[in-house]
Amino acid sequence: MPHRSGRHFLQIPGPTNVPDRVLRAIDRATIDHRGPDFGRLGLEIFDGLKAVFQTAQPVVIFPASGTGAWEAALVNTLSPGDRVLMFETGHFASLWHKMATRLGVSVDLVPTDWRRGVDPAAVEAKLKDDKQHQIKAVCVVHNETSTGATSRIGAIRKAIDAAGHPALYMVDTISSLASIDYRHDEWGVDVTVAGSQKGLMLPPGLSFNAVSERARKASQSAKLPRSYWSWDEMLANNKSGFFPYTPATNLLYGLREALAMLQEEGLPKVFARHARHAEATRHAVRSWGLEILCAVPEEYSNSLTAVMMPGGHDADALRKIILEAYDMSLGTGLGRLAGKVFRVGHLGDFNDLALAGTLSGIEMGLALAGVPHKKGGVLAALDYLAEAARAAPRKAA
Numbered sequence: 295m296p297h298r299s300g301r302h303f304l305q306i307p308g309p310t311n312v313p314d315r316v317l318r319a320i321d322r323a324t325i326d327h328r329g330p331d332f333g334r335l336g337l338e339i340f341d342g343l344k345a346v347f348q349t350a351q352p353v354v355i356f357p358a359s360g361t362g363a364w365e366a367a368l369v370n371t372l373s374p375g376d377r378v379l380m381f382e383t384g385h386f387a388s389l390w391h392k393m394a395t396r397l398g399v400s401v402d403l404v405p406t407d408w409r410r411g412v413d414p415a416a417v418e419a420k421l422k423d424d425k426q427h428q429i430k431a432v433c434v435v436h437n438e439t440s441t442g443a444t445s446r447i448g449a450i451r452k453a454i455d456a457a458g459h460p461a462l463y464m465v466d467t468i469s470s471l472a473s474i475d476y477r478h479d480e481w482g483v484d485v486t487v488a489g490s491q492k493g494l495m496l497p498p499g500l501s502f503n504a505v506s507e508r509a510r511k512a513s514q515s516a517k518l519p520r521s522y523w524s525w526d527e528m529l530a531n532n533k534s535g536f537f538p539y540t541p542a543t544n545l546l547y548g549l550r551e552a553l554a555m556l557q558e559e560g561l562p563k564v565f566a567r568h569a570r571h572a573e574a575t576r577h578a579v580r581s582w583g584l585e586i587l588c589a590v591p592e593e594y595s596n597s598l599t600a601v602m603m604p605g606g607h608d609a610d611a612l613r614k615i616i617l618e619a620y621d622m623s624l625g626t627g628l629g630r631l632a633g634k635v636f637r638v639g640h641l642g643d644f645n646d647l648a649l650a651g652t653l654s655g656i657e658m659g660l661a662l663a664g665v666p667h668k669k670g671g672v673l674a675a676l677d678y679l680a681e682a683a684r685a686a687p688r689k690a691a
């Protein structure tokens with residue numbers, strides 16, 4: 295590929311743009327992962343992670359993509375034939391379901407139209423029906439990255455409690471952690487699954503399980519085979535900052551830096567920034583006369599927006615034109631949404647002007663591809679951003 299001037303716009307909903315500070319932090323000599331410097335690094339990171347998960351519980355780090363942390367959540371807590379409740383909110387929820395089935399877990403899958411999050415009332419009804427308490431876990435994807443719909447994790451906790459059901463609660467926060475408010479302890483989650491490559495602003499390669507006391511207790515009797523993913527050796531080693539096997543040392547340097555950056559900005563400001571960019575994006579989409587895939591406004595995602603294409607127009611053709619003309623990558627439609635939607639990632643290390651550039655690339659691309667739309671989406675977003683800056687003055691965010 296010949297050189298292209300300027301930065302590539304990586305506006306898929308993860309992996310996200312890795313800030314220079316994180317890249318510089320990773321670019322250091324690898325150290326002995328059994329030596330004293332590593333122990334200090336480990337302890338610092340395990341401590342810093344707790345703030346991001348909003349938990350006092352331990353957070354396990356795997357050298358793996360998010361899929362590994364899904365598997366770890368299941369194999370540490372369940373036994374062959376156990377029943378779990380899952381909701382097919384989109385492509386990623388479907389993949390988690392497929393994995394659970396392959397592992398020998400019996401899944402009660404509640405379908406949706408892929409345009410909304412999990413209905414807390416449906417959780418309550420399902421659990422109330424399960425008088426024998428055979429359902430061992432409720433598994434929910436917090437932010438469904440394929441659709442841009444966010445489930446209400448606190449409300450689902452209340453639904454589980456209202457049913458008086460003892461099931462474990464497992465939540466995938468792979469595209470919400472450090473972008474959308476998420477509270478492991480307050481919302482009584484037993485296992486939180488997360489990944490490095492989205493809100494945490496790191497390259498892909500690390501994934502996480504935040505683990506409650508109840509989940510650790512369940513792991514003592516869980517019979518699904520596990521070795522690499524086993525929490526017990528991890529937790530024992532992590533106490534002194536170490537790992538039972540070779541950790542991804544350089545990614546951990548990056549994680550330490552990313553945690554410092556999130557702490558400097560402050561989580562409430564991080565969440566507000568994502569909310570602002572999501573709302574500005576929706577202003578643009580509506581002005582273009584296009585439809586947002588998520589059908590429930592209170593479940594709109596702050597991490598990404600999935601935009602429906604007008605009938606007869608292919609989202610991937612539009613994405614290709616935008617990539618070739620403006621050097622910007624947008625997210626493709628996944629599973630049954632292939633060709634029907636494109637996804638705009640507005641999470642991670644991102645600011646108002648980067649969003650303005652992203653939306654400009656889309657508006658120019660719509661014109662270039664001959665997709666019917668109204669002009670003015672970018673202007674609508676800029677007006678919204680300017681109003682937000684007037685209402686809440688800030689130095690830079």
Ligand SMILES: Cc1ncc(COP(=O)(O)O)c(C=O)c1O
Nearest residue numbers: 359360361386437439468469489
């Ligand atoms: C919500 C969600 N869950 C799970 C995954 C799978 O994670 P990974 O691709 O890192 O294995 C993704 C990936 O984008 C995701 O967005």
